[in-house]
Amino acid sequence: MVRQNVLWLQDLINQLLEFRKTETQNRKLSVTRGNIAALVKEVGLKYRELQIKR
Numbered sequence: 447m448v449r450q451n452v453l454w455l456q457d458l459i460n461q462l463l464e465f466r467k468t469e470t471q472n473r474k475l476s477v478t479r480g481n482i483a484a485l486v487k488e489v490g491l492k493y494r495e496l497q498i499k500r
Contacts, residue, residue, distance in 0.1 A: 451492060 447495070
């Protein structure tokens with residue numbers, strides 16, 4: 447579970463770095479549609495699972 451969360455966090459960091467590059471190097475931003483509510487719920491559930499195991 448820790449490995450999965452690390453990989454997920456690494457993906458988010460990479461996305462943020464790519465976004466930052468668009469601001470500093472005039473790169474084109476690639477935007478995709480997603481379900482933000484589902485993403486927030488998924489993140490919340492992961493932290494709830496961690497809290498319960500403590």
